[in-house]
Amino acid sequence: MGTDETVRTQKRYDRQAWLYDLKEWPVEFAFKPLRRRLWSEVRGNLVLEIGVGTGKNFSHHPPGARVVGIDISPKMLRRAARCARRLGRDIDLVLADAQRLPFRDGVFEAAAATFVFCSVPDPVAGLEEARRVVTGGGRIHLVEHVRSGNRIVGWLMDSLNPIVVRMMGANINRDTVSNVARAGIRIEGVESRGFGILKLISGSKGQTGPESVSLGEREPATTKEGVVRDVAHG
Ligand SMILES: C[S@@+](CC[C@H](N)C(=O)[O-])C[C@H]1O[C@@H](n2cnc3c(N)ncnc32)[C@H](O)[C@@H]1O
Numbered sequence: 001m002g003t004d005e006t007v008r009t010q011k012r013y014d015r016q017a018w019l020y021d022l023k024e025w026p027v028e029f030a031f032k033p034l035r036r037r038l039w040s041e042v043r044g045n046l047v048l049e050i051g052v053g054t055g056k057n058f059s060h061h062p063p064g065a066r067v068v069g070i071d072i073s074p075k076m077l078r079r080a081a082r083c084a085r086r087l088g089r090d091i092d093l094v095l096a097d098a099q100r101l102p103f104r105d106g107v108f109e110a111a112a113a114t115f116v117f118c119s120v121p122d123p124v125a126g127l128e129e130a131r132r133v134v135t136g137g138g139r140i141h142l143v144e145h146v147r148s149g150n151r152i153v154g155w156l157m158d159s160l161n162p163i164v165v166r167m168m169g170a171n172i173n174r175d176t177v178s179n180v181a182r183a184g185i186r187i188e189g190v191e192s193r194g195f196g197i198l199k200l201i202s203g204s205k206g207q208t209g210p211e212s213v214s215l216g217e218r219e220p221a222t223t224k225e226g227v228v229r230d231v232a233h234g
Pocket residue numbers: 006009010013050051052053054055056057070071072073076096097098099113114115116119120121170
């Protein structure tokens with residue numbers, strides 16, 4: 001599965017999966033408009049959602065797009081599958097590590113994630129993977145909470161971070177905008193909300209090349225199995 005920290009992250013989310021929606025219910029009032037906003041900008045026939053969790057984004061997915069969703073926690077994924085069924089959405093759910101995506105280069109027209117790269121142990125590796133699997137013209141869309149720019153609040157976040165990570169799995173003091181740039185993603189937009197702690201980030205692969213040919217232009221993958229087979233390694 002990867003590093004010890006990756007295994008620990010998986011266990012933390014497995015442990016809280018049953019309570020996750022209830023625990024997040026109060027903050028969801030603030031998060032929902034950000035989810036809606038992010039997904040309104042996602043374009044493409046084949047889209048990757050990284051770290052789907054319990055499926056909170058599923059109702060915002062662009063109609064008509066084929067979405068592949070991954071997560072490292074089997075228990076979160078089980079809830080996501082239930083959510084997809086409830087909404088009547090056909091989403092390909094795959095148990096996978098964002099740091100080592102089981103997909104070929106340049107197959108997705110867009111990748112999106114909400115509140116995920118605070119939890120991925122090596123966020124730059126995960127973001128590099130997101131960049132790798134999108135087409136040359138593909139976009140990457142993120143909503144993340146980050147370390148506050150305010151000196152005192154930032155210090156408080158640093159102090160609380162070890163406890164929060166252990167309890168919830170999420171780091172509250174990351175500089176995700178810098179991590180996105182470090183992963184080689186060309187940042188095209190950053191919007192701040194919630195006193196600068198919430199960021200809507202959009203970027204692109206920043207290159208064009210042979211892999212910019214989208215799946216839409218290739219053999220169409222019409223069946224559920226077809227999509228996963230078509231984008232998988234090997
Ligand atoms: C805070 S939750 C957010 C879930 C969902 N995106 C949302 O907005 O509600 C973080 C999610 O990222 C997943 N995650 C953490 N590390 C991961 C990794 N290395 N690969 C894939 N998923 C990961 C967790 O299992 C969890 O479901």
